[in-house]
Amino acid sequence: MSTHSASEFAAQLPSGGVLAGLDLGTKTIGVAFCDAEWRFATAAETIVRRKQTQDFAELRRLIGSRALAGFVLGYPVNMDGTDGPRAQATRAFARSLETEFTLPVLLWDERLSTVAVTREMIAADMSRAKRAERVDALAAAHILQAAIDALALAA
Secondary structure: OOEOOHHHHHHOOOOOOEEEEEEEOOOEEEEEEEOOOOOOEEEEEEEEOOOHHHHHHHHHHHHOOOOEEEEEEEEOEOOOOOEOOOHHHHHHHHHHHHHHHOOOEEEEEOOOHHHHHHHHHHHOOOOHHHHHHHHHHHHHHHHHHHHHHHHHHHO
16 A cells, blocks of 8 residues: 555565655656665656556566665645645556555655756756756656655654
């Protein structure tokens, strides 16, 4: 069952293990991974969405031989803290993800993650084309980093 609480999620995990961060969009899924000690999140790549079975096959390819312990899925929350319009679709995706991979899923507030990452890329003078290519994976890393920071505090 997907959860909104870092402590509930941590209780479902072995101590350590790689986590995957996902920034779910309607057209793409940004993917990131953290190290087994939950210190650093790193952007991996962006999957162009097709059918869910194909999306999951791409995730399996990216996961490869990593000892994956769980997923952190960006959850679309409005600025006032209420569920965003994509929340229902994200919860449905989380349920399918848990069923497909039999791993716990943490729904993590993704407010302003894309905005923060875009600002960082602009500050780094990254071209618009490069920003478009990397924004989803970097947003996934941003979401995952926030979650692992909270997990470290909950431990």
